[in-house]
Amino acid sequence: MxxxxxxxxxxxxxxxxxxxxxxxxxxxxxxxxxxxxxxxxxxxxxxxxxxxxxxxxxxxxxxxxxxxxxxxxxxxxxxxxxxxxxxxxxxxxxxxxYTPLLDRLAKGDQWGFRLTANPVHHIRRTADEPRKRTAHLTPIHQMGWLLDPNRQERAGFRILEKPDSKRLLPAGTTHHKHEHHGDRYELTVRDHRSLGFHKSHAGAQPRGKPVSLVTVTFDGRLEVTDPERIRRTLTSGLGKAKAYGCGLMTLAPLPGVTR
Structure with a gap:
């Protein structure tokens, strides 16, 4: 790699x-x-x-x-x-x-990371309507997409929580209705982009409806929970729209952590 x-x-x-x-x-x-x-x-x-x-x-x-x-x-x-x-x-x-870094990853390692992704979920407006994929549009829901415990487990990492000294909200504020993802976790979301473009082949006129895509960039800190799974995440991508610049997560050493 x-x-x-x-x-x-x-x-x-x-x-x-x-x-x-x-x-x-x-x-x-x-x-x-x-x-x-x-x-x-x-x-x-x-x-x-x-x-x-x-x-x-x-x-x-x-x-x-x-x-x-x-x-x-x-x-x-x-x-x-x-x-x-x-x-x-x-x-x-x-x-x-890239392989030397991938091979060094071990359970319990902590890293900074960056990921551009296409956070989506599936909804239906009526009981008999097919489920439709739609983008998360607000930072709180976009963070919730990445913080999903099952998604993190499959990807081989967990997002680190902030120490109490770095939180703006009280440490006990964890009820679902009041939880503020951006304050509890070492995670920020930025660079929200709504893209629209046509699929086309070289020399051909664009056809059909344009592709609509919402992307965001996550910066944060994580801990490796499963080295094999996070290697797959780093080399196969995370989420949808990988052909359009989404899914690539990169790691960076944290200050003061020697390897």
Whole structure:
């Protein structure tokens, strides 16, 4: 497995085109792997190509990839990077082996994390109506999606709770009606985006209804509960819309924790 980082040159028209549509960017990402055919359908539980955009500032947008094979991002550098600055030692992106970190994960490890996801649930308005997938729209419900105990157990981690000294609300305020997820847990939600785009194939006109997608980015702290399951989460993704930049969780060392 490999972890790759690429900085978008947002001043270039090519970068603005890629950032305008998750489908266009997905196609560009998948073109980074010469041995991967467009018809290859990923196994839901097997390592796959995952990607995420981190918007640090208007002119600082980072593309992260996790992939079974090492990518070649030459076309992205030419379209949306700094091709004149590329050298053999610095081609315009950075790739490093990801397997050593994955292999080191152990039960009880604590990490910082970032995840861009598509928090959804299924509802029906009447008893005889089919259940419909719909997005969570409020931060409290979006946090609730990730804090779901069953989801965390399947993913191999648990979100850490804040110590009492860091809480704004009283520690005893835990009744469901009054619980404030953002104050009890080491978890924040930001960068809410409502995206709309058409599915289309190269050279074809868009058809059908546009795809609507709500994405958010979670930052927080977690503890590993099952190393094998969290490895699968990190390499296969979490949640829906993985082809559109969702599901990629990355870990970062916590301050003061040596490994």
């Amino acid at each position: 490999f972890l790759t980082r690429f900085r978008m040159n947002t001043a270039r028209p090519g970068a603005r085109l890629l950032l305008s549509s998750p489908q266009v960017l997905h196609a560009a990402v998948m073109s980074s792997f010469p041995n991967l055919l467009p018809t290859d359908a990923p196994d839901p539980d097997s390592p796959r190509v995952l990607w995420r955009l981190d918007h640090h500032a208007r002119a600082e947008v980072m593309l992260f990839l996790v992939s079974p094979d090492q990518p070649d991002l030459t076309h992205l550098v030419e379209q949306a990077g700094w091709p004149a600055a590329a050298t053999p030692d610095n081609p315009g992106w950075q790739t490093r082996p």
